[in-house]
Every structure is written in structure tokens, then in C-alpha cells.
Amino acid sequence: MKTTPPFLPLVRELVRTYQAFERVSAGHVRSMGLTPAQFDVVATLGNTQGMNPKQLGEKTLITKGTLTGVVDRLAEKGLVQRLPDPRDGRGQIVRLTAQGQALFETVFPAHVAHIGRALAGFDSARLGPTQQALHLLRQALEQAGGAEAEA
């Protein structure tokens, strides 16, 4: 008879909590006419001067082949534009258009407010400690990921 490893309940709770957040978040994102990946890109480009697809992929965890499609669809909607990278003839800069910037300025605060309402019942004194607890957990996981890549 095996014993359940002691870390499993924590992992389950992490997954469930994230899923609870996703339910709150994704529904609202879709109601704005964006997919989660598209929202991620718009949110990442917001308040920047744009960046190349490589950086964008690293920040959003979207691989380059997929990112081309995501950016294509955002460009079709008139939310982002591709500009040549003056420093590298192979490269480009993806940035929000004026319309994309306007969307970001409207939609992002609305989304933040939506999440804020969902967290209204959460004791604000616990915000910091919870964040710190997650941070330590993440550090362990990322360290493992790095070690794994080397193995």
C-alpha cells in the first residue's frame, strides 16, 4: 500500500486555484472578443514601444510558429502592426496600433477591475504572504526546469 506523496495536495490545490482564476478571467477575455493568447499578446505589448516576435514569444510562452498566426489575426483586426526592425533586416517589431492601444487602455483596466471584484472576498492582509508563498514555489519549479534541461 502506497502513501500519497506529501506534495500532491499542494500541486492539486495550485491547479485548482489556477483553474478557478481562469474561469473568472477567460470568460471576461472572450467577452472582449479576444482569445486568451491574443489577450496575452495585447497585454504584453501594452505600455511598450513594441518588440520583436522572439521577445514576444518568450514573454507569452507562445512558440514562434504559433505566434505568427496569433499576430496575423491581431493584425487583421487592426490591433497590431509589423514594422521592419531597423537594426536587423531579418527582424521586425510588433507593436500596438492606435486602435490596439485604445483597446488596451479600455480593456485592460476593465479586466483588472473584473478580477478585483472576484477577489473582493479575499483578505487583503493575505495578499503579500500568499504571493511570497507562490514565489518560493515557483523558484523551486523553475530551478528544476533548468536542471532538467541540462540533464
Added chain:
Amino acid sequence: MKTTPPFLPLVRELVRTYQAFERVSAGHVRSMGLTPAQFDVVATLGNTQGMNPKQLGEKTLITKGTLTGVVDRLAEKGLVQRLPDPRDGRGQIVRLTAQGQALFETVFPAHVAHIGRALAGFDSARLGPTQQALHLLRQALEQAGGAEAEA
């Protein structure tokens, strides 16, 4: 000039920590020949006598139309089978086949061990408090989700 709401860093940390977990987990799941959704179904059916698609969808958060396809593909691989529900002529019971059960018994412990290695660097004294912190956060989010559905 706006102030960043105090809960945003926590939310960001939740998302990043989950993504770090996913990187550790999803790579291993795929190496076993299952997609995340398929693994989720197999793990949910493991150690049960099977359940109907409705319950399965509720536990895995997969909607019914999608679940039909996921179960189809698992059935093609010989890992699950559909049995008529003796209590309800409309319903069915999805359960692991012997092969599916064998896979579960091999693959699930391997996956747990993989995650365990990734968490080797995490202070075990923090397991409980971190889990509890997440639980409280999840409660707030789920309470909000319920309230939202009523609105």
C-alpha cells in the same frame, strides 16, 4: 496617474507559478503519448469504477462536446471503453480498460515522481502553509464565480 491594484502582483505570481508547473508537467505528459486533456481524463478515471461523461466533464472542466472527442481518441487507443448506464438509457459509463488501468498504474506514479523531483528544492515545511494559502485564494475566486453566474 493610476496606482497598480494591490492584488495584481499576486495574480501574476499565480499565473507564473502555474506556468512553471505546466512546463514541468506537460512535457512529461506528452512524453507518455497523452495530451494534457487525455491525461486528465485517465487520471480522473484511475481508481474509480468509471463514471458518466457528465461527471467526467465536471471533474476535468472539459465541456461535453469536446469530451466526446477526447474519449473517442482514448477509446481508439484502447485505454477507455464506453458501457451503457444500466440506470439511465440515455447515459453511459466511461471507464478504463485493463490496458488503460495498466497505463494509469505505470504512468501516474511516474508522473508523480517526476513532479516530486521538480519539487525537491522546495522546503517541505512550507507545503502545508502554501497549500492553505492557495486554498483561501481559491475559495474567494470560486465564491466570486458563483456570485457572477447569478448576476
Added chain:
DNA sequence: TATTGTTATACTCTATAACTATA
């Protein structure tokens, strides 16, 4: 009438690899 599960549609994301054009 309401519910269970399937089917159909259309889209999006995913992984992978071959390809181009620059560097």
C-alpha cells in the same frame, strides 16, 4: 419538456519541420 450525449461547424492553438532571407 428537460436532459444525455453525439454530431457538425468553424476557429484557434499546438508541435514540428522545412524553408527564406538575412547576418
Added chain:
DNA sequence: TATAGTTATAGAGTATAACAATA
């Protein structure tokens, strides 16, 4: 040769709605 990004391919999940069988 190596890198940035696109294209091609095949598969899988998503939302949504219409549908058949049963309750």
C-alpha cells in the same frame, strides 16, 4: 553557419448550436 520569421502539415481542443434518444 546561425538566426529571424514564415509557411506547411497534421492533430487536438474550444465554443456553440442543432439533433436524437430517453426520462
